[in-house]
Amino acid sequence: MADFQGKQMIEISGLTKRYGSHTVLDNINFAVDSGSIAAIVGRSGAGKSTLFRCVNLLERPTSGTVRVDGQELTHLSRRELRTARRAIGTVFQSANLLRRLTAAQNVALPLRFLGLSDEEVHQRVRELLERVGLLHRANHYPAQLSGGQRQRVGIARGLATRPSVLLSDEATSGLDPETTRSILRLLTELRDDLGVTIVVITHEMDVVRSVADVVAHLDRGRIVESGRVGEVVRRSDSPLATSLLPTDPAPAPLAGEVVWQLRYTDAIVDPNWLTRVSRELDTDIALLSGLVETVGGDHAGRLTVRMSGRLSPATVAGAFAAYGIHAQVASAADELAVAS
Ligand SMILES: Nc1ncnc2c1ncn2[C@@H]1O[C@H](COP(=O)(O)OP(=O)(O)OP(=O)(O)O)[C@@H](O)[C@H]1O
Ligand SMILES: [Mg+2]
Structure with missing residues (x-):
């Protein structure tokens, strides 16, 4: 891991997002070191998911820049963007699996566009399902899986294109504490074994405390406090520190x-x-x-x-x-x- 450290994998500068006259993100500056886990916390409506969509470029910022792995994403053409997005895996709250496809077929989806042979896809899907501990459920449909298992399939799918960044929006919401812990352990392993840079959006402070290296508190579209989790907790009695x-x-x-x-x-x-x-x-x-x-x-x-x-x-x-x-x-x- 040591060789990953120090390099900034995600750099967000002066990011502003408006919908009409409503400013949802206001001059966000935030960087995430390569191979670390960052958490973004904040109350409902603070702008967390909007920030998420601006980082994976599902949404164009009104102004400001987003760099992932040194590449500035805001000015890319649609075509370039499609390629660049492969470097960014995403996981959502309900995992968003396609109901008519098996776990393996869901994981294979992002691989369809990479021009791999069937054998290569099959091999890669096996590796990914094994990685998340679900090889034995490869042929099950989402309805036959538990919430935690669906979330693991979602993570495997998010990792399919071997991204350097994994973004997760409330991936553990609605899971019981034990399942949440096992998902968090998986995220930590991904960081440690693969050097993936991970950003988790969450309202669960336990999640931040147990896995995040750095945390940012988003409040009404602004980052009001950020830092290494331990430092935030030690330096003051701020709302972020006391909720942690x-x-x-x-x-x-x-x-x-x-x-x-x-x-x-x-x-x-x-x-x-x-x-x-x-x-x-x-x-x-x-x-x-x-x-x-x-x-x-x-x-x-x-x-x-x-x-x-x-x-x-x-x-x-x-x-x-x-x-x-x-x-x-x-x-x-x-x-x-x-x-x-
Ligand atoms: N497409 C859109 N058009 C207009 N306003 C939007 C749009 N998307 C989000 N907003 C507004 O932006 C604000 C932030 O929304 P966002 O979904 O980013 O919040 P959040 O922090 O993710 O909240 P939650 O914790 O409830 O998921 C809200 O006031 C929302 O109404
Ligand atoms: Mg949200």
Whole structure:
């Protein structure tokens, strides 16, 4: 994988898309490194699917450029576009399989136009179905497959032309968590084994946390935040960061106590921090709620704790900061509870 890294496979610059006077995408700038998985998140109507269609050029941007593997796509003729699109595989929510064709025939569809012999098509389809773990279902029709299996066939079809980029619009929506996990594992394998650059559009934050290298938050047609997933979670309490690593709302503290909101700011945090800070400040720390995860190989944590109000906020914040944890008062029982 190392040799893929660093090169930008997808470069979107100044991309704007209007329908009449309605601006759906407003000056989007976003790049995806070769061999990485990018997630695009945002509420319904934010413009995610429109961005998707602009990247695979099913839709012409109003202005701006889209480069895939160094090739600028917005100015290509129809004919050139057809060839260029082979470098981009797509997978949709319902997999969009043709009902009258078997799994194998569905996967073979994009290969029909490549001038391969029947034997070559047959061989390639076998490889693809094997890749997604469905060789034993080759002759089944979509209605005879489960949702997750249909999605795998859709992925195999998306990979048929050996694309360097795979785009997925809500490919795991509507699947149960276990099936979702197996599809995500498949996507990760495709990145690792084939070096495919993958863009997933999703509203499921679990999906982002478990597979994405980078994430972009699209809000009303603009990218309001983006970055490596672990960095986004560590650097702030932005809406994107908190939805990636949510915590329960802080409860009201008891008299004389203070509720603190903690966020890991370092990529590696001493797992013994709670005992250590407790000992250093000579006070109890009640853990109320929280989530600690490994995101992209790094630690990410967001927790709520309750401590005595005797201690000065600066002392408490300083003690946590020494362990790479940002601490801020969530709420105080009363003014006096926060000694200064
Ligand atoms: N062909 C079109 N003509 C006019 N407006 C459109 C067209 N396609 C999309 N829009 C508008 O663009 C906006 C963004 O739509 P889009 O489908 O990209 O949202 P989305 O983020 O994918 O939402 P969802 O999460 O619900 O799929 C919406 O307001 C939609 O009505
Ligand atoms: Mg959509």
